[in-house]
Amino acid sequence: MGFLIKVWAIVVKDVAAELHTREMVSAMLVFSVLSLLIFSFALDLRGAVAQAAGPGVLWATVAFAGTLGLSRSMAREQQSGCIDGLLLAPVDRSAIFFGKALGNLIFMAVLEIVLLPLFSALFDVPFLLPGVLLVVALGTLGYAAVGTLLASIAVNTRAREVMLPVLLLPLAVPLLIAAVQATGGLVEGASLGEVGGWLQLLVVYDLLVVAASMLTYNYVVEE
Amino acid sequence: MPMIEVRELTKSFGPRVALANVSFLVEAGEFVTLVGPNGAGKTTLLRILATLTRPTSGDLLIAGLDPTKAGEAVRQRIGFLSHRTLLYEDLTAEQNLRFYAQMYDLADGPARVGELLERVGLVERRHDLVRTFSRGMQQRLAVARAVLPRPQVLLLDEPYTGLDVDAAQALTDLLGELVGAGCATLLTTHDLERGVAAADRVLVLARGRIVHDEPCRAIALATFSETYRTLTAT
Numbered sequence: 395m396g397f398l399i400k401v402w403a404i405v406v407k408d409v410a411a412e413l414h415t416r417e418m419v420s421a422m423l424v425f426s427v428l429s430l431l432i433f434s435f436a437l438d439l440r441g442a443v444a445q446a447a448g449p450g451v452l453w454a455t456v457a458f459a460g461t462l463g464l465s466r467s468m469a470r471e472q473q474s475g476c477i478d479g480l481l482l483a484p485v486d487r488s489a490i491f492f493g494k495a496l497g498n499l500i501f502m503a504v505l506e507i508v509l510l511p512l513f514s515a516l517f518d519v520p521f522l523l524p525g526v527l528l529v530v531a532l533g534t535l536g537y538a539a540v541g542t543l544l545a546s547i548a549v550n551t552r553a554r555e556v557m558l559p560v561l562l563l564p565l566a567v568p569l570l571i572a573a574v575q576a577t578g579g580l581v582e583g584a585s586l587g588e589v590g591g592w593l594q595l596l597v598v599y600d601l602l603v604v605a606a607s608m609l610t611y612n613y614v615v616e617e
Numbered sequence: 618m619p620m621i622e623v624r625e626l627t628k629s630f631g632p633r634v635a636l637a638n639v640s641f642l643v644e645a646g647e648f649v650t651l652v653g654p655n656g657a658g659k660t661t662l663l664r665i666l667a668t669l670t671r672p673t674s675g676d677l678l679i680a681g682l683d684p685t686k687a688g689e690a691v692r693q694r695i696g697f698l699s700h701r702t703l704l705y706e707d708l709t710a711e712q713n714l715r716f717y718a719q720m721y722d723l724a725d726g727p728a729r730v731g732e733l734l735e736r737v738g739l740v741e742r743r744h745d746l747v748r749t750f751s752r753g754m755q756q757r758l759a760v761a762r763a764v765l766p767r768p769q770v771l772l773l774d775e776p777y778t779g780l781d782v783d784a785a786q787a788l789t790d791l792l793g794e795l796v797g798a799g800c801a802t803l804l805t806t807h808d809l810e811r812g813v814a815a816a817d818r819v820l821v822l823a824r825g826r827i828v829h830d831e832p833c834r835a836i837a838l839a840t841f842s843e844t845y846r847t848l849t850a851t
Contacts, residue, residue: 396722403719411707414746475701478669479762482703483720484693616671 400485404493409500411470418466422459422505427512429455434516444517449577452513452521453533453570456506457563460537463501465558467494468545477549481615491611495542502534525580525589532596533573539603540565546614572596618681620645620770620801621666626675628661628825635661637825639675645769648792648802650812650833653822654849659805660700662822663772666803667697680769693721696768696800698776702759706748710739710758713747714765721766733761736791738784752779760788764795771795773804777811789815809842823849 412418433451437443471477471494480490510530514521541562548557576592586593621643628636636658643649653659664670665677668684668691677684684691697703704713711730718726734740737757747755756779763771771792777785792815796802806812813819813833819841821829828848831841 399722400720403716407705407708407712407716410712411705414707470705470707473706475699475703476705478667478697478699478701479703479717480720481669482667482692482695482697483717484689484722485720486689616669 397486397489400483400489401493401496404480404490405496405500408467408470408494408497412501418463419501419504421466422463422501423508425462426455426459426505426509429458430509430512430516439517441518444519445581446578448513448517448519448521449574449581452509452577453574455509456502456530456534457537457566457570459505460498460502460534460541461559461562463505464498464538464541464545464562465548465555467498467501467542468549469554472549472554477615487612487615488608490615491542491546491607494546495539495607498542499535499538502538506530506534519581521577521581523580525586526577528586529573529576529580529589529593529596532593532600533569536569536596536600536603537566539600539607540569543603543607543611543614546611568595569599572599618645619643619678620647620680621803622676622678622681623666624676626662626665626677627673628658628665628670629673635825636665636672639822639825639827641820641827641830643770643801643803645801646796646799647818648796648804648816649818649820650816651803651805651820651822652807652809652812652845653805657822657849658825659822660774663697663699663774663803663805666770667695667772668692669697693766694769696763696766696771698759698763698771698773700774700778702747702755703762704747704755704758707746709744709746710734710750711743713758714761717762717765723766729765733765737761737787753781753784756780757784757787760791764791768795769800771800771802773802775805775807777806777808785811809845810838813838813841821845821848 433439437447439447510521513519544561545558548554548561551557572592572595576589579589619642624640626636626639639662651659665672668688679691680694682691714730714733715726718730723729734743737760739754739758760776776788780788792802813836816833818832820827
């Protein structure tokens with residue numbers, strides 16, 4: 395119970411800090427809308443092209459905007475040495491991972507709540523289907539989890555802004571491929587059963603990342 | 618039982634030895650000042666005691682507990698004031714302390730937070746963001762954060778930095794109360810006069826080694842300053 399209370403305290407703290415500044419979510423939103431416009435002009439996203447390219451554009455946008463948020467979230471902990479304050483707390487350090495990952499998941503979810511209707515409306519691609527929402531939830535969970543773990547590593551390096559995408563994107567490739575394939579199949583009318591293999595890959599990826607993070611986070615954050 | 622027990626502690630960063638075979642004890646209710654020149658290893662030593670850095674070799678017990686085996690129990694007993702504030706600048710003073718009160722499972726969290734804000738003179742600014750505070754105000758809040766969990770062991774790295782005369786005196790009074798209540802306190806400072814005046818014992822750390830250990834009551838400041846210069850001369 396104490397573990398969960400501390401996880402929740404970290405989530406509430408991150409949300410409160412963001413509500414005071416609004417700099418992380420607003421940067422993610424602005425970046426997403428701009429990349430949407432760039433993709434739209436570059437690929438001429440209309441009709442069949444939008445149907446085919448839309449899932450890839452959506453996940454590329456979520457991944458890059460998510461990286462921005464993950465980087466900022468850990469930078470906030472580095473400011474004034476706050477990460478030391480967390481590490482000094484009498485709690486299993488996996489609680490820090492879960493608190494930070496859950497906070498990052500919330501910020502990415504806020505982004506997607508804006509992004510999905512916008513994508514659907516602009517490109518006439520049905521992203522607001524229950525199946526697609528399930529894929530988005532699984533994909534975002536995995537991305538936030540692996541991103542939180544790697545942001546915790548990157549934040550202690552000198553080139554921390556560059557290091558996070560360099561570490562994160564290669565490790566997120568299986569997740570992004572599965573998410574794009576599953577989303578693509580669903581918007582083209584496939585059933586959940588027909589994209590079941592990709593969904594299973596997403597679930598396995600999420601479980602592996604969360605388990606690996608629980609086991610390794612203490613070593614990741616310790617000097 | 619000693620509250621801090623350090624035996625043959627060594628810390629290396631690659632080929633550079635930051636601490637070499639450091640040994641000392643701090644008893645409950647004892648106030649020890651650790652002085653030394655820049656780069657002597659004071660901050661590294663405090664970070665090891667606070668369980669933030671792992672030593673390369675040697676033994677460490679906090680309140681009789683081994684941090685490698687009982688990390689959470691050890692951290693519950695430690696208050697740590699770093700040369701950084703460990704405060705979230707995008708949260709208010711009260712939000713910062715309430716967050717840490719939750720992380721330490723304080724049953725009387727809100728009351729304790731109110732009491733400490735009053736104590737450090739920030740009750741009027743409790744709803745202001747920390748980034749709007751001056752350096753001295755941030756340091757006062759950092760002191761409140763460090764003593765929030767009623768620690769049995771207090772580790773203070775240059776706690777007087779940025780404090781004005783009144784705030785420094787208030788901190789000295791607060792430390793006196795904590796030591797009187799049995800808190801083992803280890804403080805690093807460059808200010809020999811203040812360090813010697815407040816403490817029961819003074820340790821001199823130079824080039825990663827404890828080179829002097831003396832009770833403060835036996836110290837005449839002028840003589841000690843000369844001894845310190847000799848001991849720390851490169």
